Amino acid sequence: MAPEALLAGVLGVLVGSFLNVVVHRVPLGLSVVRPASRCPGCGHEVRRRDNVPVLSWVLLRGRCRDCAAPISVRYPLVELATGALFALVTAHVGVTWALPAYLYLAGIAVPLTLIDVDVHRLPDAIVLPSYPVALVLLTLASAGTGDWAALLRAVAGGTVLLLLYFALFVAKPGGMGLGDVKLAGVLGLHLAWWGWDALAVGAFLAFLLGGLVAVPLLLLGRAGRRTKVPFGPAMLAGALTALFAAEPVGRWYLSLIGLPTA
Structure with missing residues (x-):
């Protein structure tokens, strides 16, 4: 593994420790800054030496x-997963102007996925601030690379995906939540900046992955037609996968229909 990816992985583990707090407190409407973390059993404040990501959990034997x-x-799994995501994104994107924007996307993907699974909600406290943050980071990426067309594409793609999800929300009430609609715009910004192929693949994979989760639940009787299956995780997984897979998938599709791939 490249040194920069390894360093990003370490950073991700540290960020993951904070994301554990976000996952627990944001759905409850609590501050993620104060008070300090405490044991839910005895109420004792967690000591600094017991708050080292992963290592403390291992030494304390859980x-x-x-x-x-x-x-x-x-807790340690979230920290390790965030570290792995940061390392993979850094290895793929490289140490470029665009890296902060996609590390941010990976960072919010973790708590949004877990919160949606836990309480079937994508909190505005995370999703709505992601719009200005994404726009600032992607603007810096375009300024650094001189690729202003990518920023225009990001705004157009974010708008298109937001409107698509809103149309689905209106056409089939209860089919998806308003939180999914709000998240779609954030994902559209990141995907379209990367490329139209990433936007197309990410949008398709969201529904594919959502179906792959929902259909088995229906067949096994663990969900009915009116059961709400969290769709946010599929949207986020589809978007992150598209960053890695969009280019090869695009080449495969062009070759499939007989068009040149270069």
């Missing part, structure tokens, strides 16, 4: 130092 209450394995 239990609180004061009351021995179990600490969910999800």
